[in-house]
Amino acid sequence: MEKCTNFDRNVTVYEQTQMSNLESVLSAADANTDTALQRLFALLRMPSISTDPTYHDDCVATADWLVAELNGLGFDATRRDTPGKPMVVAHGGPKDAPHVLFYGHYDVQPADPLELWKSDPFDPQIEEGPDGPMIRARGASDDKGQLMTFVEACRAWVETTGDLPVRITILFEGEEESHSPSLVPFLQENAEELKTEIALICDTGMWDGNTPSICTMLRGMVAEEIVIRAANRDLHSGGYGGPAANPIRILSHILASLHDEQGRVTLDGFYNGVHDVPGNLAQQWESLGFDPKDFLGKVGLSTPAGEQGIPALHQIWARPTCEFNGITGGYTGDGFKTVLPAEARAKISCRLVWDQDPHAIRDAIRARVRHMLPDDCEVEFIGHGADKATVMATSDPAFEKARKALATEWPNEAVYTGGGGSIPIAGHFKEVLGLDSMLIGFARDDDAIHSPNEKYNVKSFTGGVRSWVRVMAALGK
Amino acid sequence: MEKCTNFDRNVTVYEQTQMSNLESVLSAADANTDTALQRLFALLRMPSISTDPTYHDDCVATADWLVAELNGLGFDATRRDTPGKPMVVAHGGPKDAPHVLFYGHYDVQPADPLELWKSDPFDPQIEEGPDGPMIRARGASDDKGQLMTFVEACRAWVETTGDLPVRITILFEGEEESHSPSLVPFLQENAEELKTEIALICDTGMWDGNTPSICTMLRGMVAEEIVIRAANRDLHSGGYGGPAANPIRILSHILASLHDEQGRVTLDGFYNGVHDVPGNLAQQWESLGFDPKDFLGKVGLSTPAGEQGIPALHQIWARPTCEFNGITGGYTGDGFKTVLPAEARAKISCRLVWDQDPHAIRDAIRARVRHMLPDDCEVEFIGHGADKATVMATSDPAFEKARKALATEWPNEAVYTGGGGSIPIAGHFKEVLGLDSMLIGFARDDDAIHSPNEKYNVKSFTGGVRSWVRVMAALGK
Numbered sequence: 022m023e024k025c026t027n028f029d030r031n032v033t034v035y036e037q038t039q040m041s042n043l044e045s046v047l048s049a050a051d052a053n054t055d056t057a058l059q060r061l062f063a064l065l066r067m068p069s070i071s072t073d074p075t076y077h078d079d080c081v082a083t084a085d086w087l088v089a090e091l092n093g094l095g096f097d098a099t100r101r102d103t104p105g106k107p108m109v110v111a112h113g114g115p116k117d118a119p120h121v122l123f124y125g126h127y128d129v130q131p132a133d134p135l136e137l138w139k140s141d142p143f144d145p146q147i148e149e150g151p152d153g154p155m156i157r158a159r160g161a162s163d164d165k166g167q168l169m170t171f172v173e174a175c176r177a178w179v180e181t182t183g184d185l186p187v188r189i190t191i192l193f194e195g196e197e198e199s200h201s202p203s204l205v206p207f208l209q210e211n212a213e214e215l216k217t218e219i220a221l222i223c224d225t226g227m228w229d230g231n232t233p234s235i236c237t238m239l240r241g242m243v244a245e246e247i248v249i250r251a252a253n254r255d256l257h258s259g260g261y262g263g264p265a266a267n268p269i270r271i272l273s274h275i276l277a278s279l280h281d282e283q284g285r286v287t288l289d290g291f292y293n294g295v296h297d298v299p300g301n302l303a304q305q306w307e308s309l310g311f312d313p314k315d316f317l318g319k320v321g322l323s324t325p326a327g328e329q330g331i332p333a334l335h336q337i338w339a340r341p342t343c344e345f346n347g348i349t350g351g352y353t354g355d356g357f358k359t360v361l362p363a364e365a366r367a368k369i370s371c372r373l374v375w376d377q378d379p380h381a382i383r384d385a386i387r388a389r390v391r392h393m394l395p396d397d398c399e400v401e402f403i404g405h406g407a408d409k410a411t412v413m414a415t416s417d418p419a420f421e422k423a424r425k426a427l428a429t430e431w432p433n434e435a436v437y438t439g440g441g442g443s444i445p446i447a448g449h450f451k452e453v454l455g456l457d458s459m460l461i462g463f464a465r466d467d468d469a470i471h472s473p474n475e476k477y478n479v480k481s482f483t484g485g486v487r488s489w490v491r492v493m494a495a496l497g498k
Numbered sequence: 499m500e501k502c503t504n505f506d507r508n509v510t511v512y513e514q515t516q517m518s519n520l521e522s523v524l525s526a527a528d529a530n531t532d533t534a535l536q537r538l539f540a541l542l543r544m545p546s547i548s549t550d551p552t553y554h555d556d557c558v559a560t561a562d563w564l565v566a567e568l569n570g571l572g573f574d575a576t577r578r579d580t581p582g583k584p585m586v587v588a589h590g591g592p593k594d595a596p597h598v599l600f601y602g603h604y605d606v607q608p609a610d611p612l613e614l615w616k617s618d619p620f621d622p623q624i625e626e627g628p629d630g631p632m633i634r635a636r637g638a639s640d641d642k643g644q645l646m647t648f649v650e651a652c653r654a655w656v657e658t659t660g661d662l663p664v665r666i667t668i669l670f671e672g673e674e675e676s677h678s679p680s681l682v683p684f685l686q687e688n689a690e691e692l693k694t695e696i697a698l699i700c701d702t703g704m705w706d707g708n709t710p711s712i713c714t715m716l717r718g719m720v721a722e723e724i725v726i727r728a729a730n731r732d733l734h735s736g737g738y739g740g741p742a743a744n745p746i747r748i749l750s751h752i753l754a755s756l757h758d759e760q761g762r763v764t765l766d767g768f769y770n771g772v773h774d775v776p777g778n779l780a781q782q783w784e785s786l787g788f789d790p791k792d793f794l795g796k797v798g799l800s801t802p803a804g805e806q807g808i809p810a811l812h813q814i815w816a817r818p819t820c821e822f823n824g825i826t827g828g829y830t831g832d833g834f835k836t837v838l839p840a841e842a843r844a845k846i847s848c849r850l851v852w853d854q855d856p857h858a859i860r861d862a863i864r865a866r867v868r869h870m871l872p873d874d875c876e877v878e879f880i881g882h883g884a885d886k887a888t889v890m891a892t893s894d895p896a897f898e899k900a901r902k903a904l905a906t907e908w909p910n911e912a913v914y915t916g917g918g919g920s921i922p923i924a925g926h927f928k929e930v931l932g933l934d935s936m937l938i939g940f941a942r943d944d945d946a947i948h949s950p951n952e953k954y955n956v957k958s959f960t961g962g963v964r965s966w967v968r969v970m971a972a973l974g975k
Contacts, residue, residue, distance in 0.1 A: 240736060244834050253798030259717060259919020262821045262849050263804035263813030264790060265797065269822035269844075270753065277754035280747070313741060320742065321730030323874040327740035336740030344739045345746035346837050351824035352845060357721045357882040359847055359919075360823050367746075368829060370836055372739050397800040405834040442736020442836075 042182060043494050050177035050486045057173045057486065058147075058156070058479075060090070064127070064165050065145040065158040071106050071128035072199040080106045080195045083127050087193055090172060094179050096191065101211075103203035106195030110214070113175070114185035119419075119496055122190045122217040122456065124446060125168025125224065126197035129160035130471045137473035147479070152230060152465075154479040163470035166477035167223040167462055168193060170485030177490055186497030190217055194446075197224075201445065208453040219419050220450045221492075223485075225440070225462035228309060230480075231432040233488065235424055236460035237413040238338055238439040239447055241373035243382050244346075244405035247272070247390055248366040251398045255351075256361040266395050268365040269350045275393050276367060279343050284328040286343045286371070288385040294376030298339045305436045306334055338439025342372045368405070372441065379407035411447045413457045419496055423459055426495035430488045461492065519659060520971050527654035527963045534650045534963065535624075535633070535956075537567070541604070541642050542622040542635040548583050548605035549676040557583045557672050560604050564670055567649060571656050573668065578688075580680035583672030587691070590652070591662035596896075596973055597694040599667045599933065601923060602645025602701065603674035606637035607948045614950035624956070629707060629942075631956040640947035643954035644700045644939055645670060647962030654967055663974030667694055671923075674701075678922065685930040696896050697927045698969075700962075702917070702939035705786060707957070708909040710965065712901055713937035714890040715815055715916035716924055718850035720859050721823075721882035724749070724867055725843040728875045732828075733838040743872050745842040746827045752870050753844060756820050761805040763820045763848070765862040771853030775816045782913045783811055815916025819849045845882075849918065856884035888924045890934045896973055900936055903972035907965045938969065 050057075069083040070076040084100045084107040091098035091111040098111035106128060132142035140146050145158035156166060171191075178185050192215060196203055208215060228234045251266040281287050298306070313325055313333035327336040336342075350365025352358035371382055383404060390400050413420070415437060427435035440460075447458040463485035469475045527534075546560040547553040561577045561584040568575035568588040575588035583605060591597075609619035617623050622635035633643060648668075655662050669692060673680055685692060705711045728743040758764050775783070790802050790810035804813040813819075827842025829835035848859055860881060867877050890897070892914060904912035917937070924935040940962035946952045 242736075242836070244836070246834070251799060256797060257919060258819070258821045258823060258847060259719075259849065259917070260814070261797070262819040262918060263817060264794060264802045264810040265799055266801070266803040267821055269825050270757070273750045273753035273822070273825075276747065276750035317741060317874075320733060320738070321874075322728060322742055324743070324872055325741045326743040326872065333741040337737065340740060342735070342739040344735045344744055344836075344838060345750065345828065346735060346835060347828035347830045347839070348746050348750075348842065349826050349830040351822065353824045353826040353843075357723070357845055357847070358823060359719070359721070359821075361821060362824070365825065366830075368834055370735060370834070372736065395801055395803065397794075397798075440736070441739060442734060 043491065046177045046181045046490050047487055049181045050173060050490055051483070053173060053177060054483055057169070057176075058482070061156070061166060061169045061482070062145045064169065065156075065160055066143055068143045069128050069160070069195065070131050071196050073131060077106070080128060084109050084193070084195055087127060091191065094172070094175055098191070101207070103207055105203040108195070108203070108207055109191065109193035110211070111191040112189070114188040116188060118186065118188045120188040120190070120217040121496060122192060122215060122220040122450070122454075123171050124192050124194070124220060124222045125171065126164045126194040127168065128195045128198050129163070129165070130198050132159045132473070134473060139474055142475070148476070150476065150478065152478055152480070155476040156479060156482065157474060157476045159475055161475055161477035162464045162468035162481070163475065164197065164224050166482055167464065167485065170463060170482060171221070171223055171489050173486040174489030174493060177486065178493060186493045190215060197446070204446070205449055205453060208449055212454055216454050217456065219417065220454070220456045220458040222444070222446060222458050222460045223462050224444070225460045226464035226466065226468070227462070228436055228438060230465065232309075233427040233431050233435040233461070233463075234438040235420065235427070235435060236440045237415050237420070237437045238374070239411040239444055240341075240441055241377065241379060241408040241410035241448075242370055242443055243373060243379035243407040244368070244370040245383055245386050246366060246368050246403035246405060247275070248364055248401040248403070249394070249398060250364045250401070252361065252363050255363050258359040258361050261361055265361055266398055267361050268398065269362060271393070271395065271398060272348070272350065272365045272367055275390055276345055278389065278393065283330075284326070286341065288343070288382065288389060290381060290385055291341065293381070294378060295341060296375045298335060302437060306338070309334070309436060337441040339374050341374050341377055344370055344372070346370055374410045375412060377410065379409060383407055408443060408445075408448055411443075411451055411458075413459070417457060420459065422495040422498070423461065423492045426491040427461070427488055430484060430491055461488070463488065520968065523654045523658045523967050524964055526658045527650065527967055528960070530650060530654060531960055534646070534653075535959070538633070538643060538646045538959070539622045541646065542633075542637055543620055545620045546605050546637070546672065547608050548673050550608060554583070557605060561586050561670070561672055564604060568668065571649070571652055575668070578684070580684055582680040585672070585680070585684055586668065586670035587688070588668040589666070591665040593665060595663065595665045597665040597667070598973060599669060599692060599694040599697040599927070599931075600648050601669050601671070601697060601699045601927075602648065603641045603671040604645065605672045605675050606640070606642070607675050609636045609950070611950060616951055619952070625953070627953065627955065629955055629957070632953040633956060633959065634951060634953045636952055638952050638954035639941045639945035639958070640952065641674065641701050643959055644941065644962065647940060647959060648698070648700055648966050650963040651966030651970060654963065655970060663970045667692060674923070681923070682926055682930060685926055689931055693931050694933065696894065697931070697933045697935040699921070699923060699935050699937045700939050701921070702937045703941035703943065703945070704939070705913055705915060707942065709786070710904040710908045710912040710938070710940075711915040712897065712904070712912060713917045714892050714897070714914045715851070716888040716921050717818075717918055718854065718856060718885040718887035718925075719847055719920055720850065720856035720884040721845070721847040722860055722863050723843060723845050723880035723882060724752070725841055725878040725880070726871070726875060727841045727878070729838065729840050732840050735836040735838050738838055742838055743875055744838050745875065746839060748870070748872065748875060749825070749827065749842045749844055752867055753822055755866065755870065761803070763818065765820070765859065765866060767858060767862055768818065770858070771855060772818060773852045775812060779914060783815070786811070786913060814918040816851055818851050818854055821847055821849070823847055851887045852889060854887065856886060860884060885920060885922070885925055888920075888928055888935075890936070894934060897936065899972040899975070900938065900969045903968040904938070904965055907961060907968055938965070940965065
C-alpha cells in the first residue's frame with residue numbers, strides 16, 4: 022500500500038516524509054522521557070521563589086540554567102537582567118518559517134506551610150497517583166513542568182531533524198508569581214525583538230485528562246473601591262440613631278441596587294459590547310458536559326446564583342459579572358458596639374467579556390453611587406485596575422491547526438474554552454506586541470498549584486511534550 | 499407684710515416656716531461651697547478606674563471614703579462587697595417620710611490618652627471657662643461631681659434642720675463604667691432593703707445651662723448579629739463569579755430591604771406597641787427649640803436621614819430605629835483581592851420605644867433573613883441583648899413636684915425629656931425593684947465625659963446641690 026501510494030504523486034511522498042519525520046520526533050521524545058525527567062528534576066530542585074528576596078540568587082541561577090539548556094539545543098539564548106528577576110530570551114529555528122513566541126515562567130510560589138508537604142517541596146519525587154505516576158514538587162505543574170514540555174519538544178525536533186519546524190522566540194519570566202512588575206517595561210523595550218506571528222503560553226490546564234483545550238477567551242476586569250463617609254466621627258446609635266445618616270445603610274442600598282431580580286447588572290450601559298456566543302463555540306461548550314451541580318457541589322453550593330436563563334459555563338466564560346469582594350464598616354469585633362460609623366467601604370469588581378469598556382463601566386459605577394448618595398455624605402473612589410477582556414482571533418488558521426494537532430495526541434478533540442479569570446500575560450502580549458495568544462497547557466484541576474503537595478502527572482508531562490511536537494509540526498506547515 | 503400674713507392663718511405660718519427652712523438650707527448649702535468643693539476634690543483625687551484591675555484597691559478606698567462621709571452625716575452607711583467592686587448602701591431620714599432611692603456611681607473611665615490632658619486628671623483644678631469657673635478632673639462630671647451634689651444637699655439639710663426631709667436609701671455603684679456586672683445580682687439579693695417609692699438617678703445632663711430636665715423615656719434595644727455563609731471556602735471571582743452565591747450581595751439585599759423609601763422599618767409587626775407622643779409632652783418638646791440643622795451640623799451632617807415627616811427630636815426620643823452598627827466580609831485590607839468570600843456578617847440593632855417587644859422584633863429580623871436566604875446558603879444568628887424601652891409613669895405626683903422644684907432654682911422651667919440611648923440602671927430598677935426612676939442631672943453637653951479634659955461647671959455643682967435641696971423638700975411634702 023505504501024509503495025503504491027509513493028509512486029502516485031510526489032506530494033504524497035512529501036507528506037509521508039513529513040509524517041515519518043513527525044513519528045520519528047515523537048519516538049525520540051518518548052525515548053528521552055527518563056533524561057527529560059532528570060532535567061526537569063534539576064530545574065525543580067532550584068528554589069526560585071520570586072516573592073521572597075532570600076531566593077533572589079536562586080532565581081538568577083535558574084535563569085542561567087535555562088539559558089545553558091537552550092543554548093545546548095542550538096538556541097541563541099541570553100539572560101536579560103531587569104530591576105527584578107531576569108528574563109530568559111532565546112531565538113531558534115529557520116528564519117523563513119512561521120514565527121511563534123513561547124512563554125513560560127520559571128519562578129514558583131513559596132512552599133509554606135512546609136509541614137503539610139508529604140516530601141521536601143524542592144526534592145522532586147515520582148509517586149504513584151490515582152491517575153498513574155506523578156511528579157511531586159513545588160513548580161512541578163506551575164510552571165516548570167509545563168515550560169519543560171516545550172523545551173523537550175524542541176530537543177526531540179533538533180535531535181531528530183537537526184532543526185525546528187518553526188521559528189521560535191522563547192520568553193521565560195521569573196516574576197509571574199509576584200505580579201510581573203518587570204514584564205510590561207521589558208516587552209515595551211524589546212518589542213521588535215519579541216514580535217512574532219502568534220504567542221504560545223503554556224500555563225493553563227486541560228479540560229479533563231482526555232480532552233486538551235485552547236483557551237481563547239479571558240474575562241477582563243474593572244475593580245473599584247468605594248468609601249462612603251457620613252458624620253465626621255463615629256456616633257452613638259442612641260444619641261443619633263434615626264436622624265443621622267448611616268453609611269452602612271447607604272452602602273447596602275447602593276450594592277443592592279446593582280442587580281435586578283433576574284441577576285442582571287443594572288448599571289447604565291453595562292451590557293454594551295457584550296456579544297452572544299457564536300453557535301459553533303456554544304456547540305463545543307455544550308459537548309463538554311459541564312455539570313453546574315457538580316461544579317457548585319464541590320464548594321458546598323447547589324443553586325446557580327447568576328443571570329437567570331444563562332448556563333453556568335456561559336456565565337463564567339462569556340458573561341460579565343458585578344461582584345462584591347470586600348465590605349467593612351463600623352464595629353466588626355466580638356460582641357457588640359452601638360456605633361453609627363463615620364464611614365463604610367466596599368470593594369467591587371466587574372468581570373468583563375468581549376468588547377465591554379472597563380472605563381465606561383467604572384464611570385457607570387461612580388455615577389450610580391453619586392446618584393444614590395445623600396447630599397450631606399461624601400464618597401471617595403479608589404480605582405484598582407481596568408482591563409478589557411482578551412478574546413483571541415480564532416479565525417487565524419493557526420488556531421485550527423493547533424486544535425487538530427492536539428486532537429491526534431489525545432483521546433478527545435481539543436476544545437476552545439474560556440477562562441473566567443484574567444491571565445495578564447495574554448493581555449500584555451495583545452496590548453504591547455499586538456499578538457494573539459494560544460493558551461495550551463496540560464495541568465490538571467487536582468495539581469494543587471500554589472498549595473502544599475503540588476504535583477504534575479507524568480502523563481501531563483510526556484503528553485505535553487508530544488503535543489508540542491505535533492503543534493510545532495502543524496504550525497510549521 | 500410678713501407679720502400680717504403670719505397672723506392670718508396657721509397654715510401660712512407653717513408654710514412660711516417650711517419656706518424659711520428651705521431658704522436656710524439653701525443658704526447653708528451656699529455657705530458650704532468651699533468645703534464642699536474640697537470634699538469633692540478629695541474624692542476626685544482617688545483614681546477609681548473600675549475597668550483596670552490595677553486600680554481595684556483605689557475603688558475600694560473610694561467606697562470606704564463615701565461610707566465615712568455618709569456616716570458622718572448621720573446615715574447608716576456600709577460598704578457591701580461584691581465579686582467586683584463594692585457597693586455603698588446608706589439609710590437615713592425619718593422612717594415615716596416618703597422614701598426615695600438615690601443612685602450614683604463612684605467609678606470613673608480610664609484617663610488615657612494622658613498626654614491630651616491639660617492637667618493631671620487625678621489632681622482636680624478650678625479653671626475659668628467660657629461659662630464661669632469649672633472643675634477639671636476625671637470623674638468631675640461623670641459621676642463624682644453629680645453624686646456629691648446629692649450628698650452635699652443632704653449635708654445642708656442635716657446641718658440646718660438636724661434631719662432629712664425625706665427617707666433616703668443611697669446606692670453608690672463602683673462598676674458603672676465597666677458594664678455593672680454585679681448590679682443586677684446585688685439588686686436581686688437586696689431587693690427588700692433597696693425598695694422605695696421612687697428612684698433618683700443623678701447621671702444625666704440639663705437640656706441647656708438654663709433648663710433643667712427630667713428624663714422620663716429611654717429607648718430600649720434589641721441587637722442581633724447575622725452571619726451569612728455561602729461556599730465552604732473563599733472562591734476566586736474569576737473561576738466562580740456568576741454562578742456562585744456571594745454572601746456580601748445577599749447581606750446587602752437583606753439590609754437594604756429593612757427600610758422603605760420613607761425611612762420606615764419594614765419588619766413585620768415592627769411598629770406594634772409604638773404610641774404617639776402625648777400632646778402635652780409634645781408641647782414641652784416643641785418649646786425646647788431643638789434645631790436639627792444645628793444638631794446634625796455639629797457632626798458634619800445636614801439632612802435628617804430618619805423617618806420622613808417625623809421631627810428629629812421625636813425620632814431620637816420616641817421613635818424606633820433599625821441601624822447597622824458593623825459589617826464585614828471578604829477582603830478588607832489595602833489593595834484588592836478578587837475573592838468571593840465564604841461569609842459576610844452584620845451587626846444590627848433596633849432602638850425601641852414605648853411597648854415594643856424586643857423578642858418579637860428579634861424574631862421578625864430572623865424571619866426576614868431566612869426568607870431572603872438562598873436555599874444553599876446558611877445563616878447563623880448571634881443575639882446580643884434585648885431590652886424594652888423604659889417609660890416612666892409621670893402620672894406619679896413625685897414627677898410634677900420635682901419638676902416644679904427645679905423650676906424655682908433655674909431660669910427656665912424643667913422639661914420632661916427623652917433619651918435616645920438606654921440607661922441600664924433605670925431598666926434594672928424597674929425590672930428588679932419595680933421602681934420608676936427620675937433621672938435628674940446637671941451635666942452639660944461640653945463636659946467631655948469619657949474624654950480627656952473632663953470638666954464639671956462649678957455652677958452645675960452648686961446649682962445641683964441647691965436643686966436637690968429643693969427636690970428633697972418637694973418630695974417630703
